[in-house]
Amino acid sequence: MPRPRVDVVVLSMNDRPDEETAAQATLLAQSDVDVRVVVVGNGCRPEVVPPGALTVCLPENIGIPGGRNAGVDALRDAGDPADWLYFLDNDAAFPRTDVLARLVAEAERHPDAAWVQPRLTGPDDATTPRRWVPRLRASNPGRPGRVTSMTEGVVLVRRDAFDAVGGWNSRIFLYHEGADLAWRLYAAGWNGWYAASIRMHHPLTTPARHALYHRLAARNRIWIAHRNLPAPLLPLYLGVWTVITLARAARGGGLGETLRGTREGWTTRHTQRRSPMSWRTVYRLTAAGRPPII
Known part of the structure; x- marks a missing residue:
């Protein structure tokens, strides 16, 4: 062989x-x-x-x-x-x-x-x-x-x-x-x-060692959600991650860059071509242990 x-x-x-x-x-x-x-x-x-x-x-x-x-x-x-x-x-x-x-x-x-x-x-x-x-x-x-x-x-x-x-x-x-x-x-x-x-x-x-971390991490969460998720899941996913991201930034630093990245993500999200996953894919992700809202 x-x-x-x-x-x-x-x-x-x-x-x-x-x-x-x-x-x-x-x-x-x-x-x-x-x-x-x-x-x-x-x-x-x-x-x-x-x-x-x-x-x-x-x-x-x-x-x-x-x-x-x-x-x-x-x-x-x-x-x-x-x-x-x-x-x-x-x-x-x-x-x-x-x-x-x-x-x-x-x-x-x-x-x-x-x-x-x-x-x-x-x-x-x-x-x-x-x-x-x-x-x-x-x-x-x-x-x-x-x-x-x-x-x-x-x-x-x-x-x-x-x-x-x-x-x-x-x-x-x-x-x-x-x-x-x-x-x-x-x-x-x-x-x-x-x-x-x-x-x-x-x-x-730690990823936070990079100067771009807080801004790009916040921006990219919005981008990948806009690109991949069915419309009804967008507010759930982004709401959960916004709370988590802001809480981490407030505790560990980088709050200003996180807010900047969040604003950048929202204003530029349409540069990411949407191709929403099917509800069957949502089910498969959930069955595998991670529903696409967390």
Whole structure:
């Protein structure tokens, strides 16, 4: 039986060379899979590139979803694209040499899953912040199962499903692009699977370390809701998330930028082309544990 082939997309801004070198070393050590890598320089020429990898040099930073799409396009244009895509943050690491092979095996055991999500932990192989667990009931991150969201920087995706729904939404730039892609994959009849026994490592960082976090997170929640949800669910979803977002900002900082992002989202929401999911998709999301109002 031929070994599975995986096309891996890594983004770089040349801002963490030591972490990138370590991440790529663990990627190249993956066994029982054939890996092809593209390193996308988002507004730069990537400086840390493994031997034989493709490179894409974007003249400006077009955001994480756009950069990942550029990597997928480059792999397709190179010919003979693999059946599997893996999106890898440049500071994430494979703790074992069999991670990719095990993820592909999980995907083959769950043919209705468009993506398979490993459990993301800190470098200690144990600590998993709640925000890294791709479901609402996050108190037990070791429990596998069907999920409706994804952790974008460490995820295996079927290429045919990814291509069929148009890939990442490049307009989002940063934050919540995984929720948008997951909803569109569900709308196309797929679901997601959380392979909690398979781990990936990542530094224990917080998204709020980025200056754009509060504004873009608030704006993008409105954008993805306008793009994907049936009209009756829009006020419910946005009402819940507005309360949650404002409460978090008031407690943890960034209230002004959150209000700015909320205003920007409302005034520009029509730039996102609406393609509301069916009520059957709403039911499937609800049955999988996350109704699209929270």
